[in-house]
Amino acid sequence: MRSAVITRLSFGMYLLSVVACLPISAQTVASDSQAVALMNACSRAMGSPSQSFAIEAVGTVVGPNEKDVPLELKAKLSGVDRIRWEVSGGSDRMLLTRDGMAVKESRRGVPRKLNGNDHIFAVPDLLPAYACGLSLQYFDVASGGQETVGGQLTDHLVVKVRQGTHATTAAPSTIDLYLDLQTHVIVALRQTFYANGVLANSRLMESRFGSYLLVAGVQVPQHIERYVSARKIQTIQLTSITASESTTTAEFQQ
Numbered sequence: 001m002r003s004a005v006i007t008r009l010s011f012g013m014y015l016l017s018v019v020a021c022l023p024i025s026a027q028t029v030a031s032d033s034q035a036v037a038l039m040n041a042c043s044r045a046m047g048s049p050s051q052s053f054a055i056e057a058v059g060t061v062v063g064p065n066e067k068d069v070p071l072e073l074k075a076k077l078s079g080v081d082r083i084r085w086e087v088s089g090g091s092d093r094m095l096l097t098r099d100g101m102a103v104k105e106s107r108r109g110v111p112r113k114l115n116g117n118d119h120i121f122a123v124p125d126l127l128p129a130y131a132c133g134l135s136l137q138y139f140d141v142a143s144g145g146q147e148t149v150g151g152q153l154t155d156h157l158v159v160k161v162r163q164g165t166h167a168t169t170a171a172p173s174t175i176d177l178y179l180d181l182q183t184h185v186i187v188a189l190r191q192t193f194y195a196n197g198v199l200a201n202s203r204l205m206e207s208r209f210g211s212y213l214l215v216a217g218v219q220v221p222q223h224i225e226r227y228v229s230a231r232k233i234q235t236i237q238l239t240s241i242t243a244s245e246s247t248t249t250a251e252f253q254q
Contacts, residue, residue: 036136046129048132053078056075056241057242059222061073061087064234072088073086076244077124083098094106126220128189131177149208150187178190204229205228206226211223
């Protein structure tokens with residue numbers, strides 16, 4: 001059972017990528033003043049992490065089945081494009097690192113070849129604050145009205161990459177933000193990604209956030225639930241989150 005959980009964990013990790021490599025949107029939407037105001041309120045509520053902002057986190061992650069055993073998780077993030085994700089339980093161990101578009105994975109010390117372009121995902125859900133800081137020079141944001149997510153009424157923002165910016169061979173992506181009506185923190189983050197740039201292989205990835213912890217001026221979620229195409233695949237509970245003062249390139253290159 002643990003091996004099956006680790007397989008799902010590695011799938012979730014593929015989804016972490018860089019804002020600079022977001023694909024072109026096939027349909028753009030003009031930014032409206034209400035949406036921009038909500039985006040700015042979100043940025044103030046969540047904090048504004050720099051591209052060098054780094055955290056270290058420790059916790060557990062468990063799959064969707066009742067019999068799944070919680071596994072130990074150690075994660076390190078630096079900006080949006082450097083990630084180290086280590087999961088272990090019993091004799092099983094999975095390590096996945098990302099440095100830009102270079103992705104490496106090993107299971108029980110055995111390397112596995114990956115294609116970093118298989119999945120394009122804009123914002124790492126361990127640092128959703130980056131979603132509120134997307135430059136309106138490159139993105140259009142529109143109000144999607146109010147929508148209920150997980151039983152909570154939220155403000156819905158639709159973010160699309162502006163036509164002609166950040167070109168890549170992958171298919172388009174859309175970022176949907178769902179904000180708390182009062183505090184404007186992110187309740188949920190939805191993004192569509194396309195495996196190998198094929199529209200038919202699209203999947204809807206959703207991350208729902210529980211309690212937040214303020215770390216060096218940035219709100220970091222302590223509880224994350226991940227869904228793919230409306231099916232829960234993981235629950236992440238972080239018990240320790242600290243700002244990391246120093247990182248090395250080697251940490252994110254396995």
